[in-house]
Amino acid sequence: MVSKEMYELGSKRSVIRDLFEYGMQQAAIVGRENVFDFSIGNPTVPAPECVKETMLKLLETSKSQEIHGYTSAQGDFEVRKGLAEYMNNTYNCQLKADNFYITCGAAASLTITLKALTKHPEEDEFIIIAPYFPEYKVFIKNAGAKVVVVPADTENFQIKMDSLEKAITPNTKGIIINSPNNPSGVVYSEKTLNDLANLLKKKSEEYNKPLYLISDEPYREIVYDDIQIPYIPAYYENTIICYSYSKSLSLPGERLGYILVPESVENDKDIYTAVCGAGRSLGYVCAPSMFQKVVLGCLGKTSDVALYDTNRKLLYDGLNNMGYECVKPNGAFYLFVKSLEENAVNFSENAKTFNLLVVPADDFGCPGYVRISYCVDPEMIKRSFDAFQKLKDLY
Amino acid sequence: MVSKEMYELGSKRSVIRDLFEYGMQQAAIVGRENVFDFSIGNPTVPAPECVKETMLKLLETSKSQEIHGYTSAQGDFEVRKGLAEYMNNTYNCQLKADNFYITCGAAASLTITLKALTKHPEEDEFIIIAPYFPEYKVFIKNAGAKVVVVPADTENFQIKMDSLEKAITPNTKGIIINSPNNPSGVVYSEKTLNDLANLLKKKSEEYNKPLYLISDEPYREIVYDDIQIPYIPAYYENTIICYSYSKSLSLPGERLGYILVPESVENDKDIYTAVCGAGRSLGYVCAPSMFQKVVLGCLGKTSDVALYDTNRKLLYDGLNNMGYECVKPNGAFYLFVKSLEENAVNFSENAKTFNLLVVPADDFGCPGYVRISYCVDPEMIKRSFDAFQKLKDLY
Numbered sequence: 001m002v003s004k005e006m007y008e009l010g011s012k013r014s015v016i017r018d019l020f021e022y023g024m025q026q027a028a029i030v031g032r033e034n035v036f037d038f039s040i041g042n043p044t045v046p047a048p049e050c051v052k053e054t055m056l057k058l059l060e061t062s063k064s065q066e067i068h069g070y071t072s073a074q075g076d077f078e079v080r081k082g083l084a085e086y087m088n089n090t091y092n093c094q095l096k097a098d099n100f101y102i103t104c105g106a107a108a109s110l111t112i113t114l115k116a117l118t119k120h121p122e123e124d125e126f127i128i129i130a131p132y133f134p135e136y137k138v139f140i141k142n143a144g145a146k147v148v149v150v151p152a153d154t155e156n157f158q159i160k161m162d163s164l165e166k167a168i169t170p171n172t173k174g175i176i177i178n179s180p181n182n183p184s185g186v187v188y189s190e191k192t193l194n195d196l197a198n199l200l201k202k203k204s205e206e207y208n209k210p211l212y213l214i215s216d217e218p219y220r221e222i223v224y225d226d227i228q229i230p231y232i233p234a235y236y237e238n239t240i241i242c243y244s245y246s247k248s249l250s251l252p253g254e255r256l257g258y259i260l261v262p263e264s265v266e267n268d269k270d271i272y273t274a275v276c277g278a279g280r281s282l283g284y285v286c287a288p289s290m291f292q293k294v295v296l297g298c299l300g301k302t303s304d305v306a307l308y309d310t311n312r313k314l315l316y317d318g319l320n321n322m323g324y325e326c327v328k329p330n331g332a333f334y335l336f337v338k339s340l341e342e343n344a345v346n347f348s349e350n351a352k353t354f355n356l357l358v359v360p361a362d363d364f365g366c367p368g369y370v371r372i373s374y375c376v377d378p379e380m381i382k383r384s385f386d387a388f389q390k391l392k393d394l395y
Numbered sequence: 396m397v398s399k400e401m402y403e404l405g406s407k408r409s410v411i412r413d414l415f416e417y418g419m420q421q422a423a424i425v426g427r428e429n430v431f432d433f434s435i436g437n438p439t440v441p442a443p444e445c446v447k448e449t450m451l452k453l454l455e456t457s458k459s460q461e462i463h464g465y466t467s468a469q470g471d472f473e474v475r476k477g478l479a480e481y482m483n484n485t486y487n488c489q490l491k492a493d494n495f496y497i498t499c500g501a502a503a504s505l506t507i508t509l510k511a512l513t514k515h516p517e518e519d520e521f522i523i524i525a526p527y528f529p530e531y532k533v534f535i536k537n538a539g540a541k542v543v544v545v546p547a548d549t550e551n552f553q554i555k556m557d558s559l560e561k562a563i564t565p566n567t568k569g570i571i572i573n574s575p576n577n578p579s580g581v582v583y584s585e586k587t588l589n590d591l592a593n594l595l596k597k598k599s600e601e602y603n604k605p606l607y608l609i610s611d612e613p614y615r616e617i618v619y620d621d622i623q624i625p626y627i628p629a630y631y632e633n634t635i636i637c638y639s640y641s642k643s644l645s646l647p648g649e650r651l652g653y654i655l656v657p658e659s660v661e662n663d664k665d666i667y668t669a670v671c672g673a674g675r676s677l678g679y680v681c682a683p684s685m686f687q688k689v690v691l692g693c694l695g696k697t698s699d700v701a702l703y704d705t706n707r708k709l710l711y712d713g714l715n716n717m718g719y720e721c722v723k724p725n726g727a728f729y730l731f732v733k734s735l736e737e738n739a740v741n742f743s744e745n746a747k748t749f750n751l752l753v754v755p756a757d758d759f760g761c762p763g764y765v766r767i768s769y770c771v772d773p774e775m776i777k778r779s780f781d782a783f784q785k786l787k788d789l790y
Contacts, residue, residue, distance in 0.1 A: 001605060001662045002669035006511050010672030046459035055454060064441035068646045104499055104650070104679070111678030116401050135675075142676045210396060251463045253684025255499070267396045274397035277405030280530075281537045283506030284499070288683045289648025 014134065016040060019357045026355055036384035037357045038372040043250040045303040051249060054297030058290065071286045073276060075102025079296045086299040091231035099262055101275050102287040104255040106218045106244030107135065111282060113214060113240055113259055114143040116274035117173050121145060124173040129159055130365030131183050136176055152366045157186040157327055161195050168203045174212035180219035183364045183371035184336040185329025187227055197236035210238045210266040218244040219332040221302045224309050227330050237264035245295055250303040254291045308333045311374040314381050322392050333375040339368050340395040350394055354387035409529065411435060414752045421750055431779035432752045433767040438645040440698040446644060449692030453685065466681045468671060470497025474691045478653065481694040486626035494657055496670050497682040499650040501613045501639030502530065506677060508609060508635055508654055509538040511669035512568050516540060519568040524554055525760030526578050531571055547761045552581040552722055556590050563598045569607035575614040578759045578766035579731040580724025582622055592631035605633045605661040613639040614727040616697045619704050622725050632659035640690055645698040649686045703728045706769040709776050717787050728770040734763050735790040745789055749782035
């Protein structure tokens, strides 16, 4: 009596969620301190002080309706103006309030953008690059479009340009990238961005149509070693940015992000209008109003990334010394480790016997690897090394 | 290059929004005090004190991650448990936490429910009863299903049961009701609910399939004259409730509501699972986490409905005395007034010449009427009478 697709989607819990629930059960049996749960990407570093301060100030000085009333569907004008100014100062671009559409987080940014861009359901294609965030497939399908996967560059976790070139067809509508990447933690290099831009320009000309680059940037500010994520539209004009404050301000539950359609994008006005329509169609009336204003009070601020960096070094060095093979991450809070056997699902099962919860990357389109999320207590990392050693000794 | 449907949806501003923007422009010209804007249903009564108190307490006593972290997709367990207990105490029902799926407001509740129930896109039909909230059509189309409209009972604004009976076909999946009603302000009577339940039971048997009643209840607590809205599943078992805190707690911008699938509903577990899937597909990761907890701190509390009641009486008596024909509303904050000419759009245009903004009900499926939203400052109502008189004198 119900939608078969929705039933299946609702009944199939993600591997990550499964592991997380298992961890909770195990914690009840063997004690929380003896379970090493690296499954979930839930920020552990607290939100910066400005979040609380802005909330207190709003509650003290503003009327109920001003704080909690509907904003316009695109988001509060003053907030969008603030976002534009902040971006212009930071990236030397020329954005206006009306380039921004504020959303209920990254998932909403993506579902809305994909729905807006899909003109011919069943035909239009979106390309994702392994390893990718598994929900991309769900969001593309929701728009009625087709998913095309480019296999992972397991050498450097950049993009295999020849594979991408082959994946682009006359039906390609857009390409989703995610740098810093979940799950690899890798940041795309200058060369990758230039090569990507050149390829997309070439193929756009070849097919005489714009190819939209959708840059999913929830980890933009979670970067290490003085790396800075550039403004992607500066490399490739037809770039739409999907952003979220879940990670940068440690507000994942509050659901706040935006879609940025710069004027450089071909058909920018039409896309923005279709974004407004898609938001309405999907039931998004406006993004949560108080947190829109909180974001305005926290422009340029982030959670303390140094704490993640400590974890990163601790875990990377620890596992490296034990002989695990892993890419050194430049961003996000994930370590991508090569499984000690071909089948990463088995490997993850073996890890569970030591109460070590790591996510096999099969669902990320990259079999043979596991994702280790290090937004955790550093003490847990230290306690986990013994389990990691025992796991290593199995092989 | 974009979705035609989404583009059209995004470019066609609703009549309500058009009037509201016009009002802002006029205010800049003739002064805010000389514009009588009855267009928008944005609660003016402040949120009850418990909202602020709960927020302050959370900020003081809880850790950042506990307040702002992801909750489970269905919503925080403790919050859902609290909702179940509150409903059980209030309506003498037997609900559990797992009957509730917390959403980003009423629009999300509806889009998710409709998408979950639509098994055969292009075939499945949902019935709406005029006058109806215009976005119902958008949400039904988003699910891929067909909209079937039952014309208004302009006598009493209850339901014309014979018209509804004719509208039900073997493809009918569900019927959406909304009592207290936007835009009529009418509450369905005991007789209407019994007749509706009997009709739906009869037709379910005839077609040997469940017909789901979707009860959209954002105005459940905005009722007058000691009226109480009953628990609809007590009349008809196959009822799914879509709720929102936008009006009852004056939190429209915060986007919080729920879907309630009671155990009495046929295939309740499957529906709940499909609801989880649809929420995921549409990009709703979880409802805003802090306001989930705010709701838990405000169970059973509402904004001060007495203030709306003052407006209701003032406006109803005032317009009635002038010779306007209108239904006395028992709930919500709308007065539904018969246009003084057949064409309510013209009538609304004429009203604009006196800076009086009232919404023609054509888009609500009820031509010949206008909706007057009285969630406004009572002083504005008093100042508006002169304009209403001038408008009357035109005819």
